[in-house]
Amino acid sequence: MFQTMRFRTPVIIFGMNVVNLIGEEARKIGGKDVFIITDRGVAEAGLLEKVLEPLKNEKINFEVFDQVEPEPPLENLMEAFRKAKSCKVDLFIALGGGSSMDMTKVVSALMVQEADVRDLFGVEKVTKPGLPTIMVPTTSGTGSEVTRMAVFTDKAENLKKVVSSHAITANVAIVDPMLTVTMPPKVTASTGIDAFIHAVESYVAINASPITDPIALEATRLIAENLGPAVANGQDLRARYNMSMGSLMAGVTLNNAGVGAVHALAYPVGAEYHVPHGVANVVTFAATMEYISIANIPKFVNLAKAMGEPVYGISSREAATRGIKAMQELAEKAGLPCRLRDIGARPDKIPAMAIAAFREKRLLGNTPRQLAEEDIRKIFENSF
Ligand SMILES: [Fe+2]
Incomplete structure (x- = not known):
């Protein structure tokens, strides 16, 4: 309080x-x-x-x-x-x-x-x-x-x-x-989605505050609107300007509110499959959001609104789900691999990755839904 x-x-x-x-x-x-x-x-x-x-x-x-x-x-x-x-x-x-x-x-x-x-x-x-x-x-x-x-x-x-x-x-x-402006589309996509995940994770984080919340929401909006144009045309200066601002703002909230479970799960994924950090994050992003959203539906509704999703006349739960779908689409349209199978991950690696992710107490402690090792295993399974 x-x-x-x-x-x-x-x-x-x-x-x-x-x-x-x-x-x-x-x-x-x-x-x-x-x-x-x-x-x-x-x-x-x-x-x-x-x-x-x-x-x-x-x-x-x-x-x-x-x-x-x-x-x-x-x-x-x-x-x-x-x-x-x-x-x-x-x-x-x-x-x-x-x-x-x-x-x-x-x-x-x-x-x-x-x-x-x-x-x-x-x-x-x-x-x-x-x-x-x-x-x-x-x-x-x-x-x-x-x-x-x-x-x-x-x-x-x-x-x-x-x-x-x-x-x-x-x-x-x-x-x-x-x-x-010279950053290739693939790098624009993987680094841009990392920034987007910083904004979203820090917005719903336990350590979020009245100072970080509006910054995180605006970063969410800026990146949702500009990631596609920046990937599509690196010379689009307006998109580049907005992506730089969105990423900077998300960095500020990352530093002050922190991130959570997606980054915890990304550590073993990155170490095992040697994919860029943004890719290691995005492959479990939607499944993690889906899993933790019950902890704070009003915040997920705000994220859906920031992404331009229509949220009026539907239930809060439905609005939250729409927002999470929009996040998944944002990543897919940017051409990113969005599931563990897309990066050649093997299901038999899940138990070991869940053990490793469960060690990331600092990040899990900042996640709005408390996650046991069993929950993390389920999220990895849902990410396939
Ligand atoms: Fe990150």
């Missing part, structure tokens, strides 16, 4: 071509020797140049690590850290998707806190702020530019490992929709 809450976000700069401001921003937070973390695809698409130019104009020195791998393994993280350690660095810039941003957060922390990276996995294990960071996303999806989370792949254990600490939150997020 009476809620205690905190609302956290980095400084956010959003708009067309705001990447041009990165030199000034770097200077403002004392950056003279910058270390940029990105991947080859982003560099080859000409986006790195858009960051380097304003830095050169401000006469800021820079080094570049452009070897970030998707869903980065720990070895890749340590490779970036070793290179950064060998350079003179007072500011990090991440340019890319979630992988580059997540890696930057933890490399910056390791520069200050001497620790084995494995000791940083878990909640609030990073105790000191790292070197300052500026995040520049080139996708509209993970929301990592405004969150305290960083996800890695532990190849030895075949598991996703998460660093969740407020100390790794960026100082500044520079969100420029123009950087997303």
